[in-house]
Amino acid sequence: MIDVEQLRKEFPILSTEVNGHALIYFDNAATNQKPKVVTDALQEYYDGYNSNVHRGAHTLADKATKAFEETRTLLQEFINAGKSEEVILTKGTTEGINLVAQTYGRMVLNEGDIILVSTMEHHSNIVPWQLIAKEKGASVIPIPISEEGEIIFEEYEKLLSDKVKIVAVNHASNALGTINPVEEIIKKAHEVNAKVLIDGAQSAGHLPVDVQAMDCDFFVTSAHKMFGPTGMGFLYGKEELLLAMPPFLGGGEMIKEVSFGGTTFNELPYKFEAGTPNIADTIAFGTAIKFINKWGKENMAAHENALLEYATEKLKKEVPTAKIYGEAQNKVSVLSFVIENIHNYDIGMMLDARGIAVRTGHHCTQPLMARYELEGTVRASFAAYNTFEEVDKFIEGLVRIVKMFG
Numbered sequence: 001m002i003d004v005e006q007l008r009k010e011f012p013i014l015s016t017e018v019n020g021h022a023l024i025y026f027d028n029a030a031t032n033q034k035p036k037v038v039t040d041a042l043q044e045y046y047d048g049y050n051s052n053v054h055r056g057a058h059t060l061a062d063k064a065t066k067a068f069e070e071t072r073t074l075l076q077e078f079i080n081a082g083k084s085e086e087v088i089l090t091k092g093t094t095e096g097i098n099l100v101a102q103t104y105g106r107m108v109l110n111e112g113d114i115i116l117v118s119t120m121e122h123h124s125n126i127v128p129w130q131l132i133a134k135e136k137g138a139s140v141i142p143i144p145i146s147e148e149g150e151i152i153f154e155e156y157e158k159l160l161s162d163k164v165k166i167v168a169v170n171h172a173s174n175a176l177g178t179i180n181p182v183e184e185i186i187k188k189a190h191e192v193n194a195k196v197l198i199d200g201a202q203s204a205g206h207l208p209v210d211v212q213a214m215d216c217d218f219f220v221t222s223a224h225k226m227f228g229p230t231g232m233g234f235l236y237g238k239e240e241l242l243l244a245m246p247p248f249l250g251g252g253e254m255i256k257e258v259s260f261g262g263t264t265f266n267e268l269p270y271k272f273e274a275g276t277p278n279i280a281d282t283i284a285f286g287t288a289i290k291f292i293n294k295w296g297k298e299n300m301a302a303h304e305n306a307l308l309e310y311a312t313e314k315l316k317k318e319v320p321t322a323k324i325y326g327e328a329q330n331k332v333s334v335l336s337f338v339i340e341n342i343h344n345y346d347i348g349m350m351l352d353a354r355g356i357a358v359r360t361g362h363h364c365t366q367p368l369m370a371r372y373e374l375e376g377t378v379r380a381s382f383a384a385y386n387t388f389e390e391v392d393k394f395i396e397g398l399v400r401i402v403k404m405f406g
Contacts, residue, residue, distance in 0.1 A: 001306075002299045008385045010035040010291075021355025028119040029174050029202060029334055029381035030359050031224045034288075038227060041287040045280045053279055054253065054270075068279055071286030072269070079219065080210040081236050085268040088242070089282055092203040092233035096220030097168070099235055099272065101128040102198055103245040104218075108165050108195075111137030115166045116159055116194075118143045118151055118180070119371050120173045123364045125199045129168060142367065143169070149176040149326040157188060162195045171203035175363040175379065176326025177204045177308075177334030179207065186215050195241070201225055205292065206301050207330050211236050228288035229281040235272075242268050249274035263402055302385035304333035307382040309336050311391045319398050325377055333382040336363075339398070342405050344376045350401050356394055 008014050011033045016023050027034060045067070051060035053068045069084075090096045090302040107114075119142045119354040129140045144155045151169070169188040172179045184205045186196045197218040200209060205226035211219050218241070223232035237245075247254050247265055251274040265271050272331060291299070310337060315322050321340040338344060348360035361376040362369045369376060 002147060002295060002303055003082050003386060004303065004385065004387055007295065008387075010037070011385055012036055014385060018355040018357070019353055024356040024386075024393060026380040026382060026386065026390070026394065027357045027359050028383040028386075029363075029379065031230065032167060032205075032227060033385070034229070035227055035291055037291055038229065038287050041284040042229065042280050045143050045283050049176075063167050064279060064283075067283045068277070068402045071282050071289070074286050075295070078209070078293075079204070079236055080212050082212060083239060086236055086239050086242065088235040088237065088269045089277060090220070090233045090235050090273045091231050091278070092222035092224070093220045094128075096218075096233060096235035097125055097197065097199065099130045099248045100218050100220075100237070102130045103248050103272075104195070104241060105129070105132040105166060106136070107245060109133070109136040109138045113138040114159075114161070115140045115165045115168065116143055116156070116164055116189075117141075118169045119265075120151075120176055120178060120365065120368045121146045121168070122174055122201070123172055123366070124201075125168050125170060126199075126367065129166070135353070138165075145178075145368075145371065148328055149173065149178045150187070150328045151180055153181070153184070154166075156185065157350075159194045160188060162192055162277055164189070166197065167194050168197040168199070170199040170201070170208075171207065172332045173326065173365075173368075174334070175336055175365040175368055175377070176328065177202075177331035177336065177381075178326055178328040179203070179330040179332060182216065183214055190215070198343065202332055202334075203288055206297070207302065208297070217241055217341060223281065223285040223288060226285075226288055226292055228285040230394045232278055232281040232285050239268065242272070245272075247274070248272050251275045253277070258353055279400070295384070303384050304382050304386075307386055307388065307391060308333040310333060310388055311380065311382070311394070314391065314395045315398070321402060322398070325372055325374070335380045336377045338374065338377050339402060342401065344378045347378050347398070347401055350403065350404075351394070351397050354397050356397055358394075 049060045049063040051064040053065040075087045142150045189196045195217040198216045200221035204221040219236040224230040254274040322337045324337045344360040359379040
């Protein structure tokens with residue numbers, strides 16, 4: 001287990017107060033806090049070697065390019081991609097999904113074809129597929145889930161056919177915490193020659209990710225859920241697919257030669273990285289990966305899981321009018337619930353008055369909320385820097401709110 005008090009010292013924001021109370025930050029599924037080494041990396045780039053990357057013949061450009069490309073190598077190792085060229089730097093999970101939908105999707109989809117997504121998907125893994133499906137005359141069909149919040153695998157198998165060209169599912173649900181059996185999902189999809197995109201926004205910072213062992217065709221995630229900066233992420237794609245796909249955006253960096261007679265495109269990964277990239281945040285993302293490697297993803301996940309178990313048991317015992325949504329056997333550290341006769345937004349506001357930050361609402365999963373006939377839930381999501389004492393204060397706050405409405 002990690003030394004949580006030592007870890008907390010890495011995060012300056014955790015020593016702040018909110019509404020006169022010590023901050024308790026349980027909104028980590030939306031974005032987690034950043035260690036000082038990450039914010040220092042941003043400052044160091046701008047103060048010390050600010051320069052555009054690639055093609056520069058001067059010292060600053062060389063230093064910036066090396067730091068920039070080091071992040072790509074770190075990410076390749078982090079997910080065990082076969083080549084660094086298979087790692088495409090993006091603005092985040094949403095852009096990665098849109099990139100695949102607008103390039104691979106446009107290339108392979110025809111009228112009558114099917115894209116399967118799970119009922120528990122974030123809107124970012126639904127809307128891009130709807131857009132390209134409408135254009136191509138294809139359909140987006142949801143995979144049903146159980147009351148516990150798990151994909152009903154038998155129903156998934158029934159939906160598979162030679163008309164299914166793409167399966168897009170999350171590795172872990174942002175609203176329920178469910179960890180999906182992605183290896184089995186991928187294997188079944190490949191039996192009908194469908195390609196699979198895995199949304200790793202909620203998994204990359206918590207679960208082991210080996211894209212080669214998983215055999216996914218695409219994997220996307222965001223830096224800001226991995227102690228990194230916002231507006232940054234990456235797409236992994238199998239080399240043969242990326243080579244076949246057309247570019248996503250046109251402009252600088254993604255070209256080899258341009259003339260009014262035509263343009264030839266750059267090699268991977270630059271074919272998909274048009275324009276001046278987000279250099280500072282890319283470098284800081286590399287620092288965040290080093291930070292995770294230093295503390296150990298497995299060590300951090302073990303603490304998060306212990307917090308989840310503790311909070312779940314305590315909520316059930318001390319707040320009997322609470323109903324938990326998402327009771328899958330395998331979960332990341334997300335606790336989503338409603339309390340009888342109290343609106344989720346009211347709970348969020350009253351917790352905030354005591355310095356406790358949670359997320360309320362539909363969590364960008366409106367089809368999932370419709371499945372449970374809910375308007376929204378309260379979601380507490382834990383990170384490695386959270387403590388059992390913070391969970392105690394959280395539950396105390398909920399008990400107080402229930403009494404107020406009693």
